[in-house]
Structure formats: structure tokens, C-alpha cells
Amino acid sequence: MSAVTVEHLRVVRGGTVVLPDLSCEVRRGSVTGLLGPSGSGKSTLIRSIVGVQRVAAGRIDVLGLAAGTAALRSRVGYMTQAPSVYLDLTLRENLRFFARVFGAPQSAVREAIDRVALGDQADRVVSKMSGGQRSRVSLAAALLGSPELMVLDEPTVGLDPLLRRDLWNLFHELADGGATLLVSSHVMDEADRCDELLLLRDGRVLAQDTPAGIRARTGAGSMDDAFLRLVES
Amino acid sequence: MNTLAVAARVLAQLRRDPRTIVLIVGVPTLLEALLKELFAGRSDVFQHVGAPLLGLFPFVTMFLVTSITMLRERTTGTLERLMASPLRKLDLLAGYGAAFGALAAVQASVVAAITFGALGLDVSGPKPVVTLLAVANAVLGTALGLFVSAFAETEFQAVQFMPAVVLPQIMLSGLFVARSDMATWLRWISDALPLTYAYDALAHTASNTLDGRFAADVAVVCGCILLALALGAATLRRRTA
Numbered sequence: 001m002s003a004v005t006v007e008h009l010r011v012v013r014g015g016t017v018v019l020p021d022l023s024c025e026v027r028r029g030s031v032t033g034l035l036g037p038s039g040s041g042k043s044t045l046i047r048s049i050v051g052v053q054r055v056a057a058g059r060i061d062v063l064g065l066a067a068g069t070a071a072l073r074s075r076v077g078y079m080t081q082a083p084s085v086y087l088d089l090t091l092r093e094n095l096r097f098f099a100r101v102f103g104a105p106q107s108a109v110r111e112a113i114d115r116v117a118l119g120d121q122a123d124r125v126v127s128k129m130s131g132g133q134r135s136r137v138s139l140a141a142a143l144l145g146s147p148e149l150m151v152l153d154e155p156t157v158g159l160d161p162l163l164r165r166d167l168w169n170l171f172h173e174l175a176d177g178g179a180t181l182l183v184s185s186h187v188m189d190e191a192d193r194c195d196e197l198l199l200l201r202d203g204r205v206l207a208q209d210t211p212a213g214i215r216a217r218t219g220a221g222s223m224d225d226a227f228l229r230l231v232e233s
Numbered sequence: 234m235n236t237l238a239v240a241a242r243v244l245a246q247l248r249r250d251p252r253t254i255v256l257i258v259g260v261p262t263l264l265e266a267l268l269k270e271l272f273a274g275r276s277d278v279f280q281h282v283g284a285p286l287l288g289l290f291p292f293v294t295m296f297l298v299t300s301i302t303m304l305r306e307r308t309t310g311t312l313e314r315l316m317a318s319p320l321r322k323l324d325l326l327a328g329y330g331a332a333f334g335a336l337a338a339v340q341a342s343v344v345a346a347i348t349f350g351a352l353g354l355d356v357s358g359p360k361p362v363v364t365l366l367a368v369a370n371a372v373l374g375t376a377l378g379l380f381v382s383a384f385a386e387t388e389f390q391a392v393q394f395m396p397a398v399v400l401p402q403i404m405l406s407g408l409f410v411a412r413s414d415m416a417t418w419l420r421w422i423s424d425a426l427p428l429t430y431a432y433d434a435l436a437h438t439a440s441n442t443l444d445g446r447f448a449a450d451v452a453v454v455c456g457c458i459l460l461a462l463a464l465g466a467a468t469l470r471r472r473t474a
Contacts, residue, residue, distance in 0.1 A: 013474055050317050054472045068471065073319040084310030086242070088249045093242070100238040101320045125249065141314070 002061075003028040003149050003180035004049055009058035011044050011203075018044045019203040022058070026182050026198075031168075031175045033194030034184040035223075041203040042184040043081055046153050049182070050078045063148055074103055077147035081154050083138040087127040091118055091137050094126060095144060104145025112140040115170055117163070132159045139167075143174075150174065152183045156190065168193040191223040199227060206230045235320055239328020240335070243302070247336065257298070257336065261290040261344045269352050281439075283354040284363055285408055287345055288435040291337040291371035292428065293399055299333055299378030300391045307382070316471045325469070326379055326462050330372050337371025338364075357441035366438065369454055370431045376461035377427075383468035402428035407436070427457035 004026035011019040018041050026032045034042050047053035048060055051068025060067035063075055085094045095109040113122050116136040121129065126137055139155045156164045168190070171181050175195070183194070191197055192211050199206040199214070207214055207230055211223070218233075220226035247254060265283060272278040306312040315325060341364045348354045356363060381398060385391035405415070405423040412420055412429070423429045434450035437443060 047313075052313055052317050052472055054474050070319070073317060076317070078314060078317045080310040080313055082310050084314045086246060086311060087309070088246045089242070093245055097238060097242040098314075098318070101235060101315065101318045103319060 001028045002026060003030075003063060004182065005059075005061040006045070006049070007059045007061075009045070009048060009060060010056045011041075011048060011053060012056050013044065017203070019048075022203065022205060024198055024205050024208055026180060027196060028180050029175055029178060030195040031171045031181045031183060031193075032196045032198060033191055034182055034198045034200060035188060035191055035227075036184075036186065036200030036206075038186050040200040042186075042200055043153055044203075045200070046078075046151050046182070046184060050076060050151055052078075074145075075148045077142040077144070077150040077152075079139050079142035079150075079152040079155055083126075083131075083134040085126055085134065085137050085141060087134075088125065090123050090125050091129075091140070092122045094137060095140055098141045099144050102145050102147075108145045112143045115143055116140045117166060132163070135159070136163075146174070146177070146179065148179060150179060150181045152181065154184050154186070156183075156185060156187075164190075188223040188227060199230065201227075201231060235324040236327045236331060239320075239325055240331040243329060243332035244335065246302075247332075253298075254336075254339075257294055257340050258343045261287070261294070261340065262347050264290075265344065265348045265352055265354070269354075279352075280355060282408065283348060283352075284356045284439040285432055285435040287341070287348055287354075288363055288367045288370055289403065289406075289408075289428070289431065290344065291340050291367045292374035292431065293395070294340065294374070295333045295337055295371040296374035296378040296399055297392070297395050298336075299329060299375045300382040300385065300394060301388060303329070303379050303382035304385055304388060304391045312469075313473075316469070322466045322469045323462075326376075326465050329379060330375050330458075330462065333375040334368055334372045337368050341367035341371070356439045358438040358443060359441075362438045362443070363435065366431065366434055366451075366454075369451070369458070370428075373427060373431065373454060373458050373461065376458050376465060379465035380461050380468060383465075399428075402426045403432075405429065406432035408432055427454060430454050430457075 002025045006022060006024050009019055009022040036042050044053060048055055049062060049067055062072055065072050095112055099106055099109050113119055116139050118136055121133060126134055142150055142152060156167055171183060175181055196210055197214060198208050214226050218226040218229040220229050269279045345364050349360055381394045382391060385394060405419060405426055406428045412423055415423060430450040430453040434447055437447040
């Protein structure tokens with residue numbers, strides 16, 4: 001059962017073809033890693049799935065509905081790559097606002113703050129926070145109300161290893177609770193933290209498989225090597 | 234209800250920036266005082282220009298503040314998050330209108346109290362009407378600011394829209410040169426600009442001629458607010474390139 005099905009997606013941005021003809025699936029209840037170098041089209045694919053990207057052709061099915069359908073907007077959580085929160089508000093003020101917008105109960109605010117381990121920063125203005133903390137504020141906003149599908153664009157960039165491990169554990173907890181997570185990263189060593197991988201390069205899917213499956217297929221030890229072998233084959 | 238959520242959020246952001254609030258209230262007050270001193274020998278000029286300026290300041294302020302705030306929403310990605318959320322576009326626009334309308338009410342009340350009180354400006358018509366018109370003009374400024382912010386990619390560009398969109402309207406409104414003295418083609422342009430009606434309504438209040446023409450002016454200003462909001466909504470796209 002797929003949470004997301006993408007068929008022959010074509011996206012052109014500013015006269016450049018970013019995704020020529022992309023098809024892939026995200027299994028329901030999985031933590032799927034969207035991996036690829038910067039500029040490979042990860043964010044564009046994510047934006048297309050969330051329904052904020054103008055697409056030239058193709059079909060995207062999200063939770064049984066066409067991507068971007070109004071009914072999906074409260075069922076899909078979206079974390080953009082740049083921290084998209086209000087810098088002049090506190091963490092709590094930001095989340096209270098987004099909770100109202102998404103129709104999530106105010107109790108979800110406390111829960112989301114705890115999930116990203118920013119309990120001691122709740123009343124701090126976001127502009128005073130570090131880059132990693134801002135990114136976690138943005139993540140907390142995407143987790144509000146535990147949406148069925150969470151699409152997270154590079155949520156672990158710039159975080160210390162301890163926090164990264166905690167966040168990946170959180171993602172799996174959420175998936176165990178029935179949610180589906182699509183998490184992008186340009187760091188290949190995050191691959192082993194995912195149930196499934198979607199390797200992207202130049203707007204094309206290099207491979208879609210489990211981490212073990214990709215290793216077995218390429219005979220590579222590390223994911224970096226696997227990526228190289230897939231590109232060269 | 235989401236309109237209120239947006240309005241509350243915008244006001245919370247403004248609360249974090251007390252210096253801006255001081256400027257919003259202080260600058261018009263200072264300019265009114267300057268105007269009075271400038272025409273110390275000809276107090277009729279201050280009496281003639283003071284009230285219309287009082288009513289037009291909030292338009293200028295809110296136009297600028299809104300276009301920058303909205304541009305920030307676009308560039309920081311918060312707008313993208315909102316466009317992926319269940320928030321209706323109308324709630325977003327109306328929330329902005331409500332928040333800046335409230336701010337304008339504070340601005341207009343304080344500036345009016347000082348100008349009518351300490352500076353001794355007098356109008357023949359009811360003074361609260363001047364304040365109410367100022368709030369309406371502020372909402373018009375907000376609506377126009379929301380609309381034009383879609384055409385600015387940077388804050389430098391957004392700031393330039395102020396002289397481009399606002400100054401010609403003030404010049405042609407009848408404040409500097411009576412509309413009857415304008416060349417015909419200039420008057421035609423003046424006829425098409427919303428601030429002309431905003432100014433006319435203020436002038437009618439100052440001379441206490443709250444007649445059918447005044448009612449028509451107010452109707453045009455309100456119509457322009459709705460039109461600008463509709464145009465603003467049209468520039469908000471769920472999907473972008």
C-alpha cells in the first residue's frame with residue numbers, strides 16, 4: 001500500500017527541466033529517505049508531493065487523493081528546507097499559530113516542542129536561536145497534530161550526531177504509530193536510518209530499494225560507494 | 234476564525250518591535266508639528282492641509298509596512314507553508330487587514346489627539362470621522378500593499394513601490410492643486426485613483442459638508458479596499474514555479 005505514488009512527473013522551473021520523467025512510490029508506514037546530492041531535484045519532488053509546485057505533466061497520488069487537493073492540506077505535514085517560521089515570534093507563539101491554522105489542538109503544541117527537544121526554549125524568540133534550533137522549530141511545526149504523511153526537507157542538516165540520532169528515532173516512532181515519513185538528506189550516511197531509499201540524481205531515480213537491497217545489488221560497502229556504482233553503471 | 238489567528242500573529246510580531254510602533258505614531262505627529270511651524274505665519278494653510286494629511290498618513294505607513302511584511306512571508310517560506318496548509322487565502326488577507334487596521338486605529342487616534350489638541354488643528358466637521366477615515370485609508374493601504382508585494386522580489390524593490398504607487402496618488406488627489414485647476418488629462422488620471430476619493434472625503438469632513446458626494450467618496454474607498462483584496466488574493470498562488 002502506497003502513501004504516495006508518483007507517475008511520469010515532469011517539472012520545469014525557470015526554463016530548466018528539473019524532473020524530466022520521474023516515477024516512484026512511498027510505502028505507507030515507512031520512513032523513506034530521499035537521498036541525492038544538492039541540485040538533484042529532491043526539494044522539487046517534495047514540493048510537488050505537497051502540492052505547492054507547478055508541474056508540467058504527470059500524476060501524483062497522495063493518501064488516495066491528487067496531490068494539492070484541499071482535503072489533503074490538514075493531513076500532510078511539510079517542513080521546507082529553509083526554516084519557514086516567524087523569526088520575531090517565540091517557539092510557542094509560532095506553534096500556537098500553526099496549530100490554529102492546521103486545526104490541531106493546542107495540546108499538540110507542547111507535544112511538538114517536546115518531540116524536537118526544545119522544551120527549555122519554548123519562550124525564546126526564534127531569531128535568537130541557532131540555525132539548528134531554528135530548523136527544529138520548523139520541524140515541530142510540521143509535526144503538529146501528527147499528520148498522516150510528513151514530508152521533511154533536510155530536517156537533520158547541521159545538527160549534532162546525538163540530536164540526529166534522536167530525530168531519526170522520533171521518525172521511526174511516528175512511523176510505528178502509522179504515519180508515513182518522506183525525509184530528504186544530502187548526507188549519504190543517513191541512508192541506513194531509513195526503511196527504504198529513493199536515490200535521486202539529476203532529476204532521475206537511480207534506485208528505489210531498502211538500504212540492504214541497494215548494497216546487495218551494487219556490492220558496495222558504504223552508501224557513497226553504492227551511489228557511485230549506480231551512477232557509473 | 235483563522236482570520237483572527239492571522240491577525241493575532243501579525244500583532245504579536247509587531248509587539249516584538251516596539252521601535253516600529255513608536256515610529257508609526259511618532260513620525261506623523263512630528264510631521265504635523267513641522268507643518269504647523271512651517272506655516273506659522275499662514276495658519277490657514279495648516280488648517281487646510283492638516284486634516285487631510287492626518288487621514289492619509291496611515292495609508293502610506295500601512296502600505297509600506299504591509300508590503301515588506303508580505304514580502305518577508307514570501308521570501309522566508311512561511312507563505313509556502315501557509316499555502317500548503319488549510320488556511321484560506323481570504324483569511325490570510327483579511328487577517329492582515331484586521332491587524333493593520335487595528336494598528337492604524339491606534340496611530341490615527343494618537344496623532345489626531347495630539348494634532349487636534351496640542352497643535353490646535355480645527356475642523357468644522359466631526360473629528361471622529363477624520364479618525365475613522367484614517368483607519369479606512371489604512372486598510373486600503375494594507376490591501377494595496379498586499380497586492381503590490383507580489384511584484385517585488387527584494388525589499389529594495391518593495392520600498393520603491395511606495396513613491397511609485399503612493400506619491401502620484403497624493404500629488405493628484407487635489408491636496409496640492411485643486412482638481413478643477415488640473416489639465417483635463419491629469420484630472421482623468423486623478424479620477425481613476427482611489428486616494429482622490431479618500432482625500433475628498435477628508436476635505437468634506439474638514440469643511441463639514443457630509444453630503445451625497447461624501448457618501449460616494451466613502452463608498453469608492455470601501456470598493457477599492459475590496460478590489461485590492463481581490464487582486465491580492467489573485468496573486469497568492471497555492472502552486473508556484
